[in-house]
Amino acid sequence: MPSLKDLKNRIESVKSTRKITKAMQMVAAAKLRRAQEAAEEARPYAKRFNAVMAGLAASVGGSDSAPKLLRGTGSDQVQLLVVLTAERGLCGGFNSNIAKMARLKATELKAQGKTVKILTVGKKGRDQLKRDFENDFVGHVDLSEIKRLGYSNAQDIARDILNRFDAGEFDVATIFYSEFVNVVTQIPTAQQIIPASYDAAEEAEGGAVYDYEPSEEAILADLLPRGVATQIFSALLENGASEQGARMSAMDNATRNAGDMIDKLTIEFNRSRQAVITNELIEIISGAEAL
C-alpha cells in the first residue's frame, strides 16, 4: 500500500506528463497543417507529370530501344528497398508499420532466393531494421538537420539511387512510405520506382497526338530520372503529413490516458486519506475509553 506522499508524487508526475503530451499534440497539429499544405501544393505537378509520362511510356514503352529505367534490366534478381521513415519517434505505429511492411517484403524476397539491398531514409527505420538486416544495408540518408523538406532533398536521394542503378547495383527499386488519408488513418504503401510503372489510366484525356521536340525517346530519357525524384518527393511529403497525423492521434490518446490515470490515482489518494483519518479517530476514541 503506497503511502499518501507516494500517491501525491505519482499524481504530480502524471500531471506533468499530461502537460507534455498535450503540448506535443498541439505542436503536431500545427505541423500537420503545414505538411498537408505542402503535400497539396505538390500534387498538381506530380499529377501532370504522371499524365505526360503515361502517354510517353505507352507510345515508346514497348520497343526495345526504350530506356533502361522504363524497361528494366531484364532481371529482378537484386532488389533495392528504399525505406522512408521519420527521424523521431513518439508517433504511434507510424514508423513500425512502414518497417514491418519492408521487413515482410525483404523476408519474402529472400525466401525466393533474391538479393535484397536496403537504403533507409530517416533514423527510425534504420534502427528498426538494423537487427534483422544489418548486412543488407547499402546506405542511409539523414534528414534530421532539415527543417523544411524541399525538392532538392528528393533530388539528392534520387541521384543517389540512380547512380547505384547506373553502376548496376540493383535491378528493381521499391519505395516504402506511408500514405496520408486523414489524421487517424495512414496506409503503409510500397511503390516500385525502377523500372518505372506509369498507369496508363492516368493518360491525358482526348488522346491528342503530340509533337515531340526533341524526339520522344530523348524526352523520355530526360524525364525518367526526374520522375524518380518526383515520386520520392511526393512520398516524402505524404510521409511528413502522415508522421504528424500519427503523432497527433498518439499524443491525443496519451493525454486522455494520463487524465484517466490522474482520476484513478486521486480516488485512491482520497480513500487512503480517509482511512488514515478513520484510523486516527479510532485510536483517539479507544484511548479515551481506556482511561
Next chain:
Amino acid sequence: MADTMQFDLVSPERSLASLQATAVQIPGAEGDMTAMPNHAPLITTLRPGVLKVESPEGTSEYVVTGGFAELGSEGLSVLAEKAIPVTEMTRAHLDDMIATARAAHDTAKENQHHTLVDDAAKLLADMEALGTHMSL
C-alpha cells in the same frame, strides 16, 4: 476564336501561376518558341531560360530550369523543376544554379561519360548566358 488560353506554371513545391494568357514564350531545348492559343499539341523539354507570359493584364517573366512544357487542346502547362519570378531573381540564385551545374559537369568529366559532359557543359553555358541576358 478564343484569343486566350489557360496557362499553368507549376514547380514540384507549389503552383506559381494559373491564368489566361495570350502568348507565352518558352525556352525550349531546341530553341525558343512562342505558344499562342490553338497551337498544335506539343511537348518539349526546357533549357534554363526566361519564360515570358503575355496576358491581357500585362506580361510577367519567370526564370525556369529543368522540366518540360505541354501544349494541349486545353492550354499550356509548364512543369519546371525550378521556377522563380524574374523580379525575385538575384545573383545569389544564379550563382547557386551555376554552382550546381558546374558540379554536375565536373562529376560527368570524372566519369568520362561523353554525352553527359556535353549535356552538362551546355547546361552550364545556358546558365551563364541567362545571367548575361538578365545583366546580373
